[in-house]
Amino acid sequence: MEAWRVFATVLLAVPGFVIVLLTMAKTRDRRNATSGQVALGGAISFTVLVVLCVLTLTVLEPTVAWVLVGGVTVAVTVMLLAS
Template sequence: MEGWRVIATVLLAVAGFVIVLLTMAKTRDRAGATSGTVALNGVIAFTALVVLCVLTLTVLPATAAWILVGLVGATVTVMLLAS
């Protein structure tokens, strides 16, 4: 396995975990949100993160993997600045 795949996957996982937590927090802040909806949104976001990490680690070409890491990093930055 190439080293760049491992580095890209780790960066994606760290940024993605922050997105999962922010998604759950924003869901909790909505009026009428129950603990079930918060947990469901967390599971959906975490599952999407795991799928993206596996794809990055195995089959995505270098350009697509690094673009994905950049997009997730930019999304985390925007979500943190907006909250």
């Protein structure tokens, strides 16, 4: 496994985990949701994050992987600044 794949996956996972937490918080606040709905939102976003990390580790082209890492990082920055 190439080193850039591991590095890209780590750089994807860290802000991705923050997105999972932010998604759960926004679900709780905006929809006045129950704990089950918050947990479901967290489970869905965590599953998407795991799938993206596995794809980054295994099959994604370098350009696609790095664009994905940049996109997730920008999304976290925007979500943190907007809240």
